[in-house]
Amino acid sequence: MTSAGSAALGSRPPGPRGDRWTGNLMAYEEDRLGFLLGLRERYGAVVAFDDRTTIVNDVDLAHEVLADRQRAFAILGNFRAERVTAHQAGAAVEARAAMGPGLRPAAITHLGPQTSRLIEQAFSGAATGASATLDPIPLLEDVLTRVTYEHYFGADWSTVRPVVGRLLTCLAAVFGSPFALPSFIPTPSRLRIRLAYRAARAAVDPLIETRRRTREADDYVAQLVRTKQLVGASPARVADLVIGSLLAAHRIPALGVAWALLELSHQPRVQHDLAVRSLERESPDAPPPLALATILEAVRLHPPTWILNRTVTRPAVLGQYEFAPGDQLIISPYVIHRDPTVFERPLDFDADRWSQTTATRGFLGFGRGLNICPGQHLGLVTMTYALTAIVRRWRIEPDPADSTALLEDPRSSLVPVHPAIRLEPRRHREPVDATSPSGSVVQAVDRPLTSSTRWENLSQTACLDTPSDFPI
Numbered sequence: 001m002t003s004a005g006s007a008a009l010g011s012r013p014p015g016p017r018g019d020r021w022t023g024n025l026m027a028y029e030e031d032r033l034g035f036l037l038g039l040r041e042r043y044g045a046v047v048a049f050d051d052r053t054t055i056v057n058d059v060d061l062a063h064e065v066l067a068d069r070q071r072a073f074a075i076l077g078n079f080r081a082e083r084v085t086a087h088q089a090g091a092a093v094e095a096r097a098a099m100g101p102g103l104r105p106a107a108i109t110h111l112g113p114q115t116s117r118l119i120e121q122a123f124s125g126a127a128t129g130a131s132a133t134l135d136p137i138p139l140l141e142d143v144l145t146r147v148t149y150e151h152y153f154g155a156d157w158s159t160v161r162p163v164v165g166r167l168l169t170c171l172a173a174v175f176g177s178p179f180a181l182p183s184f185i186p187t188p189s190r191l192r193i194r195l196a197y198r199a200a201r202a203a204v205d206p207l208i209e210t211r212r213r214t215r216e217a218d219d220y221v222a223q224l225v226r227t228k229q230l231v232g233a234s235p236a237r238v239a240d241l242v243i244g245s246l247l248a249a250h251r252i253p254a255l256g257v258a259w260a261l262l263e264l265s266h267q268p269r270v271q272h273d274l275a276v277r278s279l280e281r282e283s284p285d286a287p288p289p290l291a292l293a294t295i296l297e298a299v300r301l302h303p304p305t306w307i308l309n310r311t312v313t314r315p316a317v318l319g320q321y322e323f324a325p326g327d328q329l330i331i332s333p334y335v336i337h338r339d340p341t342v343f344e345r346p347l348d349f350d351a352d353r354w355s356q357t358t359a360t361r362g363f364l365g366f367g368r369g370l371n372i373c374p375g376q377h378l379g380l381v382t383m384t385y386a387l388t389a390i391v392r393r394w395r396i397e398p399d400p401a402d403s404t405a406l407l408e409d410p411r412s413s414l415v416p417v418h419p420a421i422r423l424e425p426r427r428h429r430e431p432v433d434a435t436s437p438s439g440s441v442v443q444a445v446d447r448p449l450t451s452s453t454r455w456e457n458l459s460q461t462a463c464l465d466t467p468s469d470f471p472i
């Protein structure tokens with residue numbers, strides 16, 4: 001149990017009771033993000049949503065839950081939106097340790113240049129002519145999934161991507177819906193998920209089996225199946241680890257870059273600085289540190305994974321409150337990232353803040369603790385290279401037909417409601433104005449940062465666990 005100090009413990013935190021029949025559900029459904037932000041403002045650190053669901057808005061308590069040193073707060077669901085036991089959840093966390101080595105920075109350095117090349121091709125194909133207005137998400141998703149799937153399966157990537165993509169589409173109908181029925185009830189959505197999962201297994205199982213039996217392949221999955229955690233594991237366990245992580249990698253990184261582009265379309269000065277810095281780099285591919293800061297800031301302000309859930313698995317104390325097994329805890333990186341006591345001027349898009357090591361204390365964009373995102377490096381490398389490849393070649397402007405910029409749709413991941421941007425080709429290799437209109441970002445983010453010191457600064461306090469050889 002965690003310590004609650006000397007104050008008396010309570011069992012129900014403050015919070016609105018809501019409507020007699022539906023409690024707070026309808027108000028939440030009408031405006032999920034606004035409702036949660038309002039709860040933090042009105043009720044503070046720990047808020048009761050209903051009798052079994054509590055929202056943890058305090059960043060230190062959120063760390064306590066996510067670190068889960070007491071083994072009392074687990075993710076009791078799998079990627080198929082089915083309930084699992086605490087024992088199964090523990091086994092999944094253990095198996096996940098196998099994922100680390102092949103996703104660390106040293107193992108993925110080649111993915112950055114590959115991303116640049118594919119982005120350049122994809123956007124050049126789509127943005128022909130003097131200027132083009134387009135939705136960048138499908139292009140980004142196409143490139144970033146290709147890079148990831150190829151890392152996993154080498155030349156076999158193209159047989160896996162469509163089936164996992166289809167599974168994700170089926171899952172999206174159930175995930176994020178508060179009205180989804182339990183997974184054992186055979187609704188049409190559940191049947192579609194079951195069929196899509198079966199198709200994914202049919203594609204992935206033989207590829208995994210070959211990698212277990214032979215040494216022909218030298219891709220990430222081939223390394224994965226040889227790790228000590230997975231030698232002897234059942235085919236289902238290995239396949240679920242692979243499919244689950246591909247699902248997690250499928251859409252989210254594209255959303256991260258899309259948010260960065262949308263923000264930059266309203267931030268000509270940061271964009272200018274980024275273009276200047278990227279054209280100054282010795283290697284034509286290598287992103288400047290400001291690109292990383294821009295991505296982190298986009299993920300801070302618009303975290304694609306904006307809500308995290310945990311189930312209490314044994315009697316526990318958090319802050320001043322007691323929780324019983326079965327209670328649900330909700331942590332929203334979106335809400336915490338917009339807390340003025342955690343981030344100064346939280347609503348400002350300010351890449352500059354990433355030059356301060358303290359900026360990362362409250363950053364939960366990749367989660368924390370036991371279930372921290374194992375793909376964070378891969379995500380950051382590919383997103384940073386993608387952003388740089390676009391900004392180097394095109395000026396990003398808001399879609400002239402859209403005045404409702406930056407609206408967020410939180411039905412599943414945090415998706416831009418109006419993702420379109422306008423791309424204006426930069427006159428290639430035009431001499432860029434070194435006296436940037438924005439002194440501060442360049443000075444604070446670029447000047448003091450050699451690639452390694454900058455990265456260490458960020459990673460020591462952030463979510464990032466193995467920082468030293470990040471390739472920028």
Ligand code: HEM
Pocket residue numbers: 075093096103148244245246248249252253254256299304305308309364365366367368370371372373374375376378379380383
């Ligand atoms: C923009 C990029 C990404 C973001 C913002 C992101 C965010 C997150 C977050 C917040 C979590 C924690 C969920 C929780 O605590 O409940 C998570 C978990 C996870 N992420 Fe990512 N992710 C990204 C990219 C990736 C990539 C590229 C991969 C795989 C290559 C990946 C694989 C996973 C997996 C497997 C988990 C589940 C970990 C577990 O439950 O033990 N993610 N991610």
